[in-house]
Every structure is written in C-alpha cells, then in structure tokens.
Amino acid sequence: MPASEPVQLGRKRALPSCPNPLFLKWLTELRDEAKEKGLKIQYTYQKAINSLNKYPLPLQNAKEAKILQNFGDGICKILDEKLQRYYRENGPEASIHCLAKRAPPPGRLDNNSLAPSKKKNAAEDPAKDKGGGGGGGRKKKREYVPQKRSGGYAVLCTLYRQSQIPGSKGYMFKMELQTEAQLLCDKSFTVPELGSKYTAWSSVSTLIQKNLVTKTHNPARYSLTEEGLALAERLESAEQGTKAPEGDREEEEGEKEEGENPGVVDLTCSDEDDDEKEEERIHPAEKLSCAAQTGSEVDERSSAGKTQDSHTATRKQNGGCLLPGTYDIILCVDFIETTGGSHHRKQELVKELQRNRVNFDIRKLNVGDFLWVAREKVAPVPGQLRAPVGRELVLDYVIERKRMDDLCGSIIDGRFREQKFRLKRCGLRKPVYLVEECGTAASHLSLPETTLQQAIVNTQVVDGFFVKRVQDVRESAAYLTVMTRYLTKLYQNCTLTCRSRELEGDLVDEEERGIRSCSLISFAEFNHGAIKNKCQTVREVFARQLMQISGLSGDKAAAILEQYSTPHSLLTAYERCASEAEKEKLLSSIRYGKLKRNLGPALSRTVYQLYCTQGALS
Known part of the structure; x- marks a missing residue:
C-alpha cells in the first residue's frame, strides 16, 4: 500500500444474516x-x-x-x-427472504438479538458501541481448554504422551487411543451414560474442528497438530503440578449471558459438542450449588478419579510396560470359528474350551483364527458401571486352522497362498497351521489326498510354518488349551513392552542371541494392519499379481520385489535389455528363501511373457 494513503481502521463488517x-x-x-x-x-x-x-x-x-x-x-x-x-x-406476493422484525432468523446471531439490558448499556455508552475506550467493543474469544478428566482432555494428553515416547510412530488408531485415554477420563469412551447418547469419544469432533487433532488415513489415524501439541503440553505440565491453563473467565461469563438469551438459537454447533458446551456454560455459583445438592456423588467421583490417577501414575512409573503379574494371557477366537457353516461342530469347539476352563474371548480377527493377547489387569472404579479397558499386547503366536475339505477349497480358489502370505506379513513371528484330518472323508475331495499332503509339507518345509496335525475338533481344543497354559507359564515372569510394526526392521533379532523378545504389538495396531481390503500400496498389489503365477510363492515374490518394487521398474529393466533372450533370463538369477536358490529360467520367462506380451496370452 502506498505511504500517502491513510490506513483505514474500524470494526469488521458483521456477517450477513441467512438469505433464506x-x-x-x-x-x-x-x-x-x-x-x-x-x-x-x-x-x-x-x-x-x-x-x-x-x-x-x-x-x-x-x-x-x-x-x-x-x-x-x-x-x-x-x-x-x-x-x-x-x-x-x-398471498402469492409474500416475501420468503425476510422474517418479522420481532424474531431474528434462526441459526444466526444478529445485532437485534441482544438482550434488552445490553442494548440499553450500548445506548448509554456510545464509546463502547464504537469499540473505543473504556474496554468496550467485542471481547476476545476465549481459548478452548477442555476440563480436566473430560474426553477432550484425555485424548490430548494421551496423544501427547505417545508422541514423547522414543521411536513413536506419531499417531494412534481409534481403539488404542480409546484404551489409553480411558485411564485419564471419568466418562466411558464406548458406553454412553444413562439418559444420554454421548460418550467421551464425542469430544474428538470438537478437537478436530478446533484444529487441535487431525484425522487421516483409513483406518483412521489420530495425531496432534502444532496447536494441539502446545495445548497438550500445557495440560500435561498442569497434570504434573505446575500452573494450570485457564481460559478468560470474563468471556466465559459473557458466553453464559448470551446462552441464556431465549431469542437466540445457535445452529452452528454439531450435536456432539452439546454436552461439553453445556458443561462449560455452567456458572461457578451453579456448580457450587450442584456440589452441595449431590455431595455424595461428588465424593464418589473424586475417589474414582483418585483411583484412576494412582493407576495412571503407576503405569507411567513403569514406563508404559506391563510388569509380571499385571496381565492375563487370553486366547482370542475369531468369531467365524463359532458362527456359520457347520454350527454344531463350531459350538463343540467353544464347549470344549469352556470344559477345559480356558480363558478365551470371541472377537473379529482380520488374519488368523486364533491368537493370544496379554491383557492388563484393571480394577473396577467405584461409581462406574464398567471397569476401564486394559491394554492388550499380542503374543507372537497366531494359528490358522484348516480342515482337509477347507484346505482343498482354498488351494483351488487361491486363498491358501494368499492366507500364508498375509500371515507372514502380519507382524507376528510364530505362525502355526492347525490341520484337522478328515479320515475317510478325504477320498471324496476334488483334489487327490497326496496333493493335499504335499501342500501341508510345503507349508512346513518351504514356507517355514509350524504345522500341527490333529484328528478332530476335540483335539484342536486340546491343543489350544495346552498352548494357552504353555504361554501363560512362558510369559509369567516377562516384562512386556509395546512395539510398532513400522519399527520391526530396526529391532535387533534377540532370538539369535538367546534372548526371548518381549516387545509386542498392541492388538489394535495388529488388527488394523491386517485388514484384508484396506488401501494397498503399488508394491503390495504387485506382489499379489506375481503370486497369481503358478509356482511363484511368497518368498519368490518377495525376492523379485527386492530388485523391482513396482511394475514400472520391472518394465524399465526389460527395456534396457539388448535382446529377447536377455529379457527372458532377467529374473532367473534372483535368489530367494533361506537356501538362496535361483528363481530359474522357467519362472523368469513366464513373468516376462505376462508383462511384455502384446495382445492376449495363448
């Protein structure tokens, strides 16, 4: 702007009312x-x-x-x-773009909607109306600070603490965020209180709207923005005993006065914010009167808060680890194993586990049929209907159960190879195949029994899975019972820490040094990472394409991906070859598996024909 032009100062133009x-x-x-x-x-x-x-x-x-x-x-x-x-x-000429002057348009704040006392004060003091001296004019908007032990407070503090952990992945999934934040909140993140449809999780929409938390990816990942990090740091320092952050008390009272005006209907807020804003607008005097009327309830709630605070302090003192004696080993059964199909046979498995007094839980598993979690022991909180949800870390054992008829069908439709591939990359180090023999029923299958037996042997020898053969459902339940008791004893003196799947490549292979690893993945991260139909990278899609070729296993596909991670890089390499013969042998010398064998000229020629043949393949 040129220096000769005067700077125009004044109030901002008021927002126009809704034209409809x-x-x-x-x-x-x-x-x-x-x-x-x-x-x-x-x-x-x-x-x-x-x-x-x-x-x-x-x-x-x-x-x-x-x-x-x-x-x-x-x-x-x-x-x-x-x-x-x-x-x-x-009448047909009636205007639809304006309402009677006696009532302001709904959903909008208007100058005419001020309370009579405010209009009178404005008329008596013109300086205030013009925003001049005397401290008049529009007040500064109060900074949003969630109340202690509210849902927003718990989410901010949990994301902040997670971001301070060395090697943190910088975000949290919904399930693990709810589990961790529950310890810092009086309301449940999953169950609404009696007479309300809101949970503590409802406040997350407020945090996103106020640019304190960001939500990205699918499944959703939640992380702090720069503003959220600054506010969470202040909340955390207040938790440690330093000066607590406070909003503008005068502005809070001013908002309360506007909220009491019956002529104003605010429709700009989402329904999920109603509970929190109603709580913020309660006058301190009203809070005191409520406390006097329900003293016993407040005492119970404060004692509950102290119990959770002490539990949180103990967890923080342990560095976020699960110490020996603070967790139980739970068998997780995929719900598909208990419903659908042969209902009688699947219910027999559940009855056998109950008869053997196995501590198990039925839930949706995105990969595998059975696995074990170390679930934190959490004592019930006085005054709350449900006990807080403890953390869950997945042990390194996952079981895929196959009957001979199911194995036959999965080999025919291609699920067998895909399931083995997904089990290998699920993040658990001890995959197991539990094979139930069919006995004489195997003779009625569409594949020869020798082919099925060869597939089982290849699963153990080539793919590196541990294979356990059983005769029927009862023996399967017996094996799961023995494994549960074995793992309970194996981990009874272990201190468990949580690791991220993204850091697996940075972990030292402790087993080679004779040390049993006790760094485990959280169940929420494991199950989200194993979703079958989630958004896939080009590398993952390329791997799936390669595995559709007959004879090209997961190990062979992984070896090709180490050299050429995308179809584009592979096609570029083919273009650089001088002759047709060189193109056909491009992949033949790639080594795969533990024995480091060559991929061979036959598979190399097949891959070349698939990606470089013009027109339909014969």
Missing part, C-alpha cells in the same frame, strides 16, 4: 421435532441446516436447494409443501 431465513426456520422446527421423538433423521436435518447457513444466495423455491449438500428429494418435498401453504396463507 424461512427455509432455515422450517428446517429448525423439523430438527427439533425429530429430536424430541428421538429420531435419527434429526442429524440429517442438522446437516441440511449447516449447508443452508453457508449458502450466500436467496433461493426462490425448494427445488433450487437440491444443489446443496444433504438436500435430498424428501427434504425438498417437505419444504415445497410448507412453501405452498405459506403462499396460501400470506
């Missing part, structure tokens, strides 16, 4: 009516209200609103019917 107040009023009525009846369509109406508030142009009829998000045929039809009724009552 009549539609906004009707949508608000529909939302409130649905909310009173407990209907889920209230959320659809709220989304339509948010879209309409952002639209800056006047609408002539409801059909024009179809260009907006969350305006479907149903909502447009309702608005059109209300519009026709409005024209019949007020």
Whole structure:
C-alpha cells in the first residue's frame, strides 16, 4: 500500500444474516421435532441446516436447494409443501427472504438479538458501541481448554504422551487411543451414560474442528497438530503440578449471558459438542450449588478419579510396560470359528474350551483364527458401571486352522497362498497351521489326498510354518488349551513392552542371541494392519499379481520385489535389455528363501511373457 494513503481502521463488517431465513426456520422446527421423538433423521436435518447457513444466495423455491449438500428429494418435498401453504396463507406476493422484525432468523446471531439490558448499556455508552475506550467493543474469544478428566482432555494428553515416547510412530488408531485415554477420563469412551447418547469419544469432533487433532488415513489415524501439541503440553505440565491453563473467565461469563438469551438459537454447533458446551456454560455459583445438592456423588467421583490417577501414575512409573503379574494371557477366537457353516461342530469347539476352563474371548480377527493377547489387569472404579479397558499386547503366536475339505477349497480358489502370505506379513513371528484330518472323508475331495499332503509339507518345509496335525475338533481344543497354559507359564515372569510394526526392521533379532523378545504389538495396531481390503500400496498389489503365477510363492515374490518394487521398474529393466533372450533370463538369477536358490529360467520367462506380451496370452 502506498505511504500517502491513510490506513483505514474500524470494526469488521458483521456477517450477513441467512438469505433464506424461512427455509432455515422450517428446517429448525423439523430438527427439533425429530429430536424430541428421538429420531435419527434429526442429524440429517442438522446437516441440511449447516449447508443452508453457508449458502450466500436467496433461493426462490425448494427445488433450487437440491444443489446443496444433504438436500435430498424428501427434504425438498417437505419444504415445497410448507412453501405452498405459506403462499396460501400470506398471498402469492409474500416475501420468503425476510422474517418479522420481532424474531431474528434462526441459526444466526444478529445485532437485534441482544438482550434488552445490553442494548440499553450500548445506548448509554456510545464509546463502547464504537469499540473505543473504556474496554468496550467485542471481547476476545476465549481459548478452548477442555476440563480436566473430560474426553477432550484425555485424548490430548494421551496423544501427547505417545508422541514423547522414543521411536513413536506419531499417531494412534481409534481403539488404542480409546484404551489409553480411558485411564485419564471419568466418562466411558464406548458406553454412553444413562439418559444420554454421548460418550467421551464425542469430544474428538470438537478437537478436530478446533484444529487441535487431525484425522487421516483409513483406518483412521489420530495425531496432534502444532496447536494441539502446545495445548497438550500445557495440560500435561498442569497434570504434573505446575500452573494450570485457564481460559478468560470474563468471556466465559459473557458466553453464559448470551446462552441464556431465549431469542437466540445457535445452529452452528454439531450435536456432539452439546454436552461439553453445556458443561462449560455452567456458572461457578451453579456448580457450587450442584456440589452441595449431590455431595455424595461428588465424593464418589473424586475417589474414582483418585483411583484412576494412582493407576495412571503407576503405569507411567513403569514406563508404559506391563510388569509380571499385571496381565492375563487370553486366547482370542475369531468369531467365524463359532458362527456359520457347520454350527454344531463350531459350538463343540467353544464347549470344549469352556470344559477345559480356558480363558478365551470371541472377537473379529482380520488374519488368523486364533491368537493370544496379554491383557492388563484393571480394577473396577467405584461409581462406574464398567471397569476401564486394559491394554492388550499380542503374543507372537497366531494359528490358522484348516480342515482337509477347507484346505482343498482354498488351494483351488487361491486363498491358501494368499492366507500364508498375509500371515507372514502380519507382524507376528510364530505362525502355526492347525490341520484337522478328515479320515475317510478325504477320498471324496476334488483334489487327490497326496496333493493335499504335499501342500501341508510345503507349508512346513518351504514356507517355514509350524504345522500341527490333529484328528478332530476335540483335539484342536486340546491343543489350544495346552498352548494357552504353555504361554501363560512362558510369559509369567516377562516384562512386556509395546512395539510398532513400522519399527520391526530396526529391532535387533534377540532370538539369535538367546534372548526371548518381549516387545509386542498392541492388538489394535495388529488388527488394523491386517485388514484384508484396506488401501494397498503399488508394491503390495504387485506382489499379489506375481503370486497369481503358478509356482511363484511368497518368498519368490518377495525376492523379485527386492530388485523391482513396482511394475514400472520391472518394465524399465526389460527395456534396457539388448535382446529377447536377455529379457527372458532377467529374473532367473534372483535368489530367494533361506537356501538362496535361483528363481530359474522357467519362472523368469513366464513373468516376462505376462508383462511384455502384446495382445492376449495363448
């Protein structure tokens, strides 16, 4: 700007009111009516209200609103019917872009919506109205600081503590974040309180909206922004006993006065924020009166808080480890193993485990049929319905169970090789194949029994899996029982630490030095990382393509990927070859597996023909 031009100072222009107040009023009525009846369509109406508030142009009829998000045929039809009724009552020339002066447009704050006392004060003191001296004008917006032991507070502190761990991956999945944050929060992250639909997790949307937490990827990864890191650091220092962060008390009281004005309806907030904002707007005097009326409840809650604080302090003192005696070994059974198919046979497995008094849990496993977790022992908190959820670390043993008929089907449709590939890269070091013999039933299968037996031998010798053969479901349950007791004894004196799958390449192979490794993956990270249909990298898709070639196992595909990680890099290498014969032998000298054998000219020629043949393959 040139120096000769004076700098224009003044108040910011007030936001214009919604140009479609009549539609906004009707949508608000529909939302409130649905909310009173407990209907889920209230959320659809709220989304339509948010879209309409952002639209800056006047609408002539409801059909024009179809260009907006969350305006479907149903909502447009309702608005059109209300519009026709409005024209019949007020005449065809009635304006739909303004409301009577006695009531401000719903969903917007307007200058006319000030309380009478405030308008009177503004008239008596013009200096305040102009934002001049005397400390008048619009107050500075109060900084958002979540209350101690609220959901937002627990999430910020948990993400901050996780970021301070050496070698931290910088984010947390939803399940592990809920598990860790539960210890710092009085409300449950999974179960709403009686008479409410909100949990402590509802406050995460507020943290994202206020740019304190970011949510990326699928499955979702949660991490702190720079602003969130600064606020979480202050909260953590307050937890350690230094000065606690405080908001602007005067602004808080000012927000309360606005919240008491019955003429203002604020529709800019999401439903998930209502509980937290109502709690923030309670006046300190009202808090004291509530405390006097429900003293016993407050005492119980404070004692519960002290119990969780002591538990959190103990966990922090242990460095986030699970010490011997602080965890139980639990067998996890995939729910597919107990439902569907031969229901009687699958229920027999559960009955056998119960008869053997095995401590097991049925849940969804994204890879494998059985595994074991070390679950932290957490004492119930007085005054809470459910005990806090303890951390879970996955032991390095995972079992894939196969009957002979299932093995036959999986070999035919290609699942057998894919499952072995996924088991190898799931992050657990001790994969096991539990094979149930069919006896005489094997003669009725579509593949010869010798072929199935050869596949089992290859699984053990070539792929490196431990194979356990059993006769029936009862022997499978017996094996799982023995393994559970063996692992309980094996880990009874171990201090368990949590490791990340991303750092597996940096871990020292302790087994080669005769030391049993006790660094384990959290169950949440393991199960999220094993999702079958998650977003895949080009390298992963390339590996799957290669494994569709007959005779090309997972070890061979991994060896090719070490040299050529993408199809583009492989095709570039083919282009650099001088002759056709050189292209066919390009991959023949690649070594794979523990014995470091060559891939061979036959497979090399097959891969070349697959990726370089013009037109259809014969």
